[in-house]
Amino acid sequence: MADGRANDPLPVRHVPPQRVWRWLALGLLDLQAAPMASLLQGLVVAVGGWIVIAIAQFYWWLAPGAFSGFLLVGPILCTGFYELSRLKARGEHPGLAAVVTAWRRDSRPLVQMGLLLLVLGSLWVLVSALLFWLFVPTPIRTPAEFIRYAAVQQGDLLFTLWVIVGGLGAAVVFALAAVSPPLLLGRLVGFRQALLTSARAVGENPVTMALWAGLILMAIVVSIATAMLGFIVVVPLIGHATWHAYKDLVVTDGVPLRYD
Numbered sequence: 001m002a003d004g005r006a007n008d009p010l011p012v013r014h015v016p017p018q019r020v021w022r023w024l025a026l027g028l029l030d031l032q033a034a035p036m037a038s039l040l041q042g043l044v045v046a047v048g049g050w051i052v053i054a055i056a057q058f059y060w061w062l063a064p065g066a067f068s069g070f071l072l073v074g075p076i077l078c079t080g081f082y083e084l085s086r087l088k089a090r091g092e093h094p095g096l097a098a099v100v101t102a103w104r105r106d107s108r109p110l111v112q113m114g115l116l117l118l119v120l121g122s123l124w125v126l127v128s129a130l131l132f133w134l135f136v137p138t139p140i141r142t143p144a145e146f147i148r149y150a151a152v153q154q155g156d157l158l159f160t161l162w163v164i165v166g167g168l169g170a171a172v173v174f175a176l177a178a179v180s181p182p183l184l185l186g187r188l189v190g191f192r193q194a195l196l197t198s199a200r201a202v203g204e205n206p207v208t209m210a211l212w213a214g215l216i217l218m219a220i221v222v223s224i225a226t227a228m229l230g231f232i233v234v235v236p237l238i239g240h241a242t243w244h245a246y247k248d249l250v251v252t253d254g255v256p257l258r259y260d
Helices: 019-033 035-056 060-072 079-089 096-104 108-135 143-152 156-177 180-186 191-204 206-225 231-249
Strands: none
Touching (some): 019 079, 019 206, 035 079, 079 180, 108 156, 108 180, 156 191, 180 191, 191 206, 206 231
């Protein structure tokens, strides 16, 4: 690729909404091909959710932002799944060692991506905590007391603001991270180029990507409803499927592979 175009977004394909089901089907096949390595990573995410719940017992006002911030860094947490799917597509039979190798590589763009998501997640934790501090004047000591406050007292404005601000932030993060992490792992592209390509893929496939985002949100809700246990399966499935979404959406012809 010419140097002058090194920061331009890559071309993307127009993909019909029904393709999301194919992404999930292929993701399931990848999960079945490397079950131990995939489910173990899902368990790590579930443990992270339990840690947030434990924090909520002492710092309830941090819990909503901390948990949603934790989910914002999800695309980079799926690095291991992208690597497993990448190697499987090459005809290999990867396992946990491949996941460890993927995390230990010195890939500056992937590190930059992780730092960006970490910063955005941390900012959201701070914004969320500030909203709760400004709009919850009554003494609240536990999550149960907060829910009671929101349901029967003055919580309408707080939740409206929280949902609007959080929704806008999540939409921006989704657009930037929908396919950029697997693109950075698979091809020799720059950080800015990967972000712009991801935003382009979302912008040119609004219905398809809205459906994909909705399915991810539903999967998260189900996982939370099962006391985080659902994350053990849901995160690997979504992670592997995201690799196939990237392969479907982004035209990488002529772009060098990052790793042979």
